[in-house]
Amino acid sequence: MSVEVQKSKKEDNTLTATLNMIKQSIELSELSNDVYEHLKTPMRFVEVAVPVEMDDGSTKVFTGYRSQHNNVFGPYKGGIRYHPAVTTDSIKALSMWMTLKCSLVGVPFGGGKGAIVCDPLTMSMKEKERMTRSYVRVLGSILGPETDIPAPDVATDGQVMAWIADEYSNIMRVPSFGVVTGKPLAVGGCVGRTEATGKGVFFVTREAAAATGMDLEKARVAVQGFGNVGSNAAILFAEAGSPVVAVSDVSGGVYNPKGLDILALVNHVERTGFVKGFPGGDEITNADLLTIDCDVLIPAALENQLKGDNADQVKAKIIIEGANGPTTPEADHILKDNNILLVPDILANSGGVTVSYFEWVQNNYGFRWDLGTVNRRLEEKMTEAFKLVYSFYCEKCIGSDMRTGAYRYSIQRLAEAMQFRGWIRNGTHS
Numbered sequence: 457m458s459v460e461v462q463k464s465k466k467e468d469n470t471l472t473a474t475l476n477m478i479k480q481s482i483e484l485s486e487l488s489n490d491v492y493e494h495l496k497t498p499m500r501f502v503e504v505a506v507p508v509e510m511d512d513g514s515t516k517v518f519t520g521y522r523s524q525h526n527n528v529f530g531p532y533k534g535g536i537r538y539h540p541a542v543t544t545d546s547i548k549a550l551s552m553w554m555t556l557k558c559s560l561v562g563v564p565f566g567g568g569k570g571a572i573v574c575d576p577l578t579m580s581m582k583e584k585e586r587m588t589r590s591y592v593r594v595l596g597s598i599l600g601p602e603t604d605i606p607a608p609d610v611a612t613d614g615q616v617m618a619w620i621a622d623e624y625s626n627i628m629r630v631p632s633f634g635v636v637t638g639k640p641l642a643v644g645g646c647v648g649r650t651e652a653t654g655k656g657v658f659f660v661t662r663e664a665a666a667a668t669g670m671d672l673e674k675a676r677v678a679v680q681g682f683g684n685v686g687s688n689a690a691i692l693f694a695e696a697g698s699p700v701v702a703v704s705d706v707s708g709g710v711y712n713p714k715g716l717d718i719l720a721l722v723n724h725v726e727r728t729g730f731v732k733g734f735p736g737g738d739e740i741t742n743a744d745l746l747t748i749d750c751d752v753l754i755p756a757a758l759e760n761q762l763k764g765d766n767a768d769q770v771k772a773k774i775i776i777e778g779a780n781g782p783t784t785p786e787a788d789h790i791l792k793d794n795n796i797l798l799v800p801d802i803l804a805n806s807g808g809v810t811v812s813y814f815e816w817v818q819n820n821y822g823f824r825w826d827l828g829t830v831n832r833r834l835e836e837k838m839t840e841a842f843k844l845v846y847s848f849y850c851e852k853c854i855g856s857d858m859r860t861g862a863y864r865y866s867i868q869r870l871a872e873a874m875q876f877r878g879w880i881r882n883g884t885h886s
Contacts, residue, residue: 532568535609646815654688656807681757712737
């Protein structure tokens with residue numbers, strides 16, 4: 457079966473799409489197939505049973521995963537998500553994206569990802585704590601500050617990371633808070649970590665607007681997903697003078713062509729838990745938001761939101777992927793044909809792993825940076841990464857798209873490291 461047939465039949469399979477993209481990027485860069493052999497599968501993929509005592513006294517066994525994709529640059533790094541729709545393919549793909557992301561922004565980590573198949577909305581805090589600690593007990597031997605460092609992801613947060621750090625420290629019989637990032641400040645967290653991904657999205661958007669001649673202060677922004685990433689990005693856009701005209705979350709969305717009062721919306725979500733019902737605009741759906749009249753579209757929710765059946769209706773001039781994998785390969789082709797600049801996830805949302813790196817460094821050396829230092833270094837990293845990738849894309853990827861440019865740039869760095877470490881004899885075709 458050809459790659460093209462695979463794309464059409466498995467448009468929503470993120471692993472298939474990622475492998476196709478890696479393969480294509482290696483071929484375009486004329487790298488050795490040995491590079492693909494190292495990147496096509498995780499170095500380790502573990503499936504575990506996670507037994508949990510529920511509040512009613514019964515025992516329920518959940519399924520947990522950890523994918524350790526590649527550690528040529530350093531320890532595996534990647535979030536842990538609690539979600540009922542987790543699949544092995546999605547976790548493998550997410551760990552691959554982390555490898556590419558860390559390579560792209562130049563932080564010394566490899567790619568990892570973890571998950572527990574569960575519905576956290578139906579669980580009490582005590583049940584989630586017992587589940588988290590059980591997950592660490594069954595996986596503790598493959599985690600560690602120099603081995604594999606989890607972080608928050610969908611439905612996990614600083615509290616979950618604190619439980620992981622505490623359970624791991626109990627196992628190791630020594631405080632070892634560097635085993636995770638995204639922790640509360642009281643147990644070794646980093647100031648600015650919570651807002652880091654959203655800030656990175658803003659910095660990348662600013663650079664993309666400058667590169668394309670767009671006036672950011674006049675750019676109308678639409679944000680799908682109003683969780684940690686989307687809300688923090690929206691606040692920064694509003695502060696910069698950009699009218700945020702549409703926002704949505706799982707409950708639905710709101711649209712105001714003159715711009716929403718973002719701080720009022722944040723307060724509304726804090727009170728009610730959802731965007732739905734905010735009185736500052738007209739009610740819209742998540743699907744409506746993707747095709748709303750705007751200049752900058754930021755999909756910051758889940759995978760596979762922009763597809764072949766809606767990409768042609770997108771009116772934005774720039775798309776910034778705040779989420780992982782929000783655009784399918786078919787949509788990529790359509791957006792490229794419509795001259796829409798898409799800044800891919802492995803660049804756009806790398807602010808989180810960048811500040812996770814800052815947190816890890818501080819844990820290892822026992823000191824803390826202030827917020828100004830963290831924000832300045834984050835801005836420097838994101839700005840540099842965008843400029844390097846955009847320049848590479850403009851010079852080396854004529855007729856292609858920025859995702860291809862980002863993949864090629866990242867994989868070339870990985871290939872160079874593999875060659876120096878002796879994993880491959882030659883990074884290029886002989």
